[in-house]
Amino acid sequence: MPERNAGPRLYLAVDNCFASKRWTRPAEWMALLADMGIGYVEASADNECDPLYMGREYLARWVQEVREAEARTGVRVANMYSGHGSYATLGLAHSEPSVRERMQEEWIKPMCNIAAKLDAGIGFYCHAFANAVLQQPEVYAASEEDLYARLADIAAYCRYIGVATPGVEQMYTPHQVPWTIAGAERLLREVYARSGGAPFYLTLDTGHQSGQRRFKRPTRAHLLQVAAGLAADQDGAEGQGASWLGPESIQPLLERLAAAPDSERPGLADQIERELDRYSYLFAGEQDGDTYAWLRQLGSYSPIIHLQQTDGSRSAHLPFDETANRNGIIFGPQVLAALQEAYRVPAEAGMPPRSEHIYLTLEVFSGTAELNNTILRKVSDSVAYWRQYIPYDGITLEEALGHEG
Numbered sequence: 001m002p003e004r005n006a007g008p009r010l011y012l013a014v015d016n017c018f019a020s021k022r023w024t025r026p027a028e029w030m031a032l033l034a035d036m037g038i039g040y041v042e043a044s045a046d047n048e049c050d051p052l053y054m055g056r057e058y059l060a061r062w063v064q065e066v067r068e069a070e071a072r073t074g075v076r077v078a079n080m081y082s083g084h085g086s087y088a089t090l091g092l093a094h095s096e097p098s099v100r101e102r103m104q105e106e107w108i109k110p111m112c113n114i115a116a117k118l119d120a121g122i123g124f125y126c127h128a129f130a131n132a133v134l135q136q137p138e139v140y141a142a143s144e145e146d147l148y149a150r151l152a153d154i155a156a157y158c159r160y161i162g163v164a165t166p167g168v169e170q171m172y173t174p175h176q177v178p179w180t181i182a183g184a185e186r187l188l189r190e191v192y193a194r195s196g197g198a199p200f201y202l203t204l205d206t207g208h209q210s211g212q213r214r215f216k217r218p219t220r221a222h223l224l225q226v227a228a229g230l231a232a233d234q235d236g237a238e239g240q241g242a243s244w245l246g247p248e249s250i251q252p253l254l255e256r257l258a259a260a261p262d263s264e265r266p267g268l269a270d271q272i273e274r275e276l277d278r279y280s281y282l283f284a285g286e287q288d289g290d291t292y293a294w295l296r297q298l299g300s301y302s303p304i305i306h307l308q309q310t311d312g313s314r315s316a317h318l319p320f321d322e323t324a325n326r327n328g329i330i331f332g333p334q335v336l337a338a339l340q341e342a343y344r345v346p347a348e349a350g351m352p353p354r355s356e357h358i359y360l361t362l363e364v365f366s367g368t369a370e371l372n373n374t375i376l377r378k379v380s381d382s383v384a385y386w387r388q389y390i391p392y393d394g395i396t397l398e399e400a401l402g403h404e405g
Contacts, residue, residue, distance in 0.1 A: 007397030046083030167201030332389035
């Protein structure tokens, strides 16, 4: 009989972003996590290991410090990850090719080299499309093609140096792809094909479904309502800015619709619909705002899953403590059940190999004015919550589902 598929092995990890600007040496944050019963850590570039800020000589010493601290504490760096520094820029999608090249060659690849030295994976998010790109479908398509090519080059480079699971994080607004389920699947297929079959993955974040439903395509009825508001208010429809209408190019069409006689309105409405068709990349569907839909459909291609509690309205990177859980929508049993569904469906052709190991990684942010004890309590409470469902590292998904906390 064929061996029963128990699913991927699961590990509970913590992103060391909580320690940024406070506990900055590897020995410090590893010791704190070891005391919490954590054996795996995701090392954020923000916690003093950013290639563009720190330089090669420092990073070589940092890698040595990590190895020494790993030996002392038993905590291992499972993954390297980007932070706010690179997230805040256009990065790999910058309007200037030289900046894109610099991000690729002088930030991402040095981080990949660190990951290789530590036998770790790597994930990142360091690109965004400027509004000028979003407003021009041809420019957007070219920018997307350039991004795919760069990610494919990174995937091939990681395969060459022995980093098995490079990946990009999913986001939740049109200027930060991938932000829809269909767009994320397309990215994975494109990068896998263009890299010659080098694996490349997603990082799913349980709070990154808080924006998509703000960007659903407006219905014809809503467009007519906006036009009616414009007709009634010559200075602009009150509240128009509160809803997403898509490209700026439809504004003059809406103004024409507002001023048109009844006989011309259906034709103008059809014209607006055709214009919206040209900008399909600006719109999300209902399921794109559902964390569990992402996990069910793409969880098997996510070797890193960032865990944060959320009420569904914002990505605040809240802890899994009693207060946040009371209003939260992210819970261990539902996450594991969604992952089980992802692994039950047959593997799809053209996609990278499915993840055999998933690092469920707590990503709890700390406030600038928060007390140290408060920060550590938030992390330790989150660890305690998730240890109900991942009682030990390396547990199979099937075993974790049977454990039931």
